[in-house]
Amino acid sequence: MKIIKTIPYIPTNVEVENLGPNKVRVIAYPFEAGYAITLAHPLRRLLLSSSVGLAPIALKIENVTHEFDSIRGIVEDVSPFIVNLKNIRFLEKDTLGADEKIFLEYSFQGPLVLTGAHLVNEQIDVVNKEAVLATINEDATLKFSVIVQKGIGYVPSEDIRVLIPEDYIPLDAYFTPVRKAVYEIENVLVEDNPTYEKIIFDIETDGQINPHKAFQQAIAIMHSQMSIFDADMSSIPTAQKQASEDNYDFKDLLIKIDSLSLTARCFNCLDRIGIRYIGELVMMSENDLKNIKNMGKKSYDEIADKLQELGYPVGTELEEDKKTALGKKIAKLKS
Structure with a gap:
């Protein structure tokens, strides 16, 4: 039977299939x-452009002054060594702040085929441990530091140069963990009605992040980017404003904190204090967060x-009506 719609059809089915390691x-x-x-198109762009990853941004090798130099006792020159290093996919052991850098110091004695597994220490892990970095000859020593x-x-390395110490070689940094x-x-x-559509997304990562989690984060970023259009309602007539407040979209705020990939601590x-949803964190002030028991600086x-x-920096002020409505929705979900 033909009908005249007043709202578009809301999708009802979502399926997630594991296709293999990180797929x-x-x-x-x-x-x-x-x-x-x-x-689908903006989500794909967000997956490729906004997924967070780790990458080496600078290198210092003992007795090496530039990237076109050679290394005594090492089969590879500096340039192929850098290429191999950039192929190493690092994995943080402790969550880093936005501008926090990890300074890694290494020293290896030959003969040795140096691989990603040799770079694992108390600070950092490596996803592709089998990746070859360098071949060290007998009686040779390789000392280097990586940021x-x-x-x-x-x-690009030109932008990184101003962020690192002068004695380091800047590297082009490819952070994206989504391959x-x-x-x-279809x-x-x-x-x-055969005109309805199905989206089939295939996502693969390099192992730094679970692909399903990367997809969830892309959705959250899309929501946060679009929220700007709700930011200023002052110019909307009162009756229209009230109608909008009754229909807030809280999808990005009602996601469980499990999706944030927080450290166990x-x-x-x-x-321990019953925080389950991102919206509860958004509604907390800076002091509220810092005063949580056992909440250290890290x-x-x-x-x-x-x-x-x-897109919700600590201390974000939600409109009072929106905050009230969000609180009610979270309370209902937790009841």
Whole structure:
């Protein structure tokens, strides 16, 4: 039976399939005709451009002055050594702040085929431990330092030069942990209507982040970017404003804090006082967060960085009506 709609169809089905190590397929349907591409394309761009990863940003090798030099007793020159280093995918052992750098110091004696596994220490882990970095000859010693930092996207070495000590060689930094993000759109039948659509997303990461979690974070970033359009309602007539306040979209604030990938210590601090949703963190002031029992500086900085990434810096002031409505929704979810 043909009907005249007043609102678009809301998708009801989502499926997640594990395709292998660090590979997932996310399927969602049914969407109105044209809606699938409207959502899928920006999500793909956010996955590739805004997923947070770790990368080496600078290198210092003993007795080496520039990137076109050679290293005594090492098969590889500095240039191929740098290429190999940039292929190493690091994994943080303790959550870093937004501008925090890890300074790694290494010294290796030959003969040795140096791989990613040799770089693992109390500060850092490596995803691709089998990746070859250098071949050290007998009676040779290789001493070097690496600076690793968290970031998004690609940052050229020219921009990094001003952020590191002068005696280090700046490196092009490719932070993105998402190797592949592709989607297909298929038609699906709904009540004899074949024009509805299904999105099939295939996502693969390098192991720094779970691909399903990367997808969730891309969705959260999309919500936070779009929230700017709700920021200033002062020019909207009162009746229209009230109608909007009754229909706030809290999707990004009603996501559980599990999706933030917090360290165990940080998560436990929040869990002990019953914090379950991102919205509860957003509604807390800086003092409220810092006064949580066992909340150290590292844990506080970790939460602050996560909220900043989502577009809700600590101390974000929500409109009173929005804050009240959010509190009621969270209370209902927790009841």
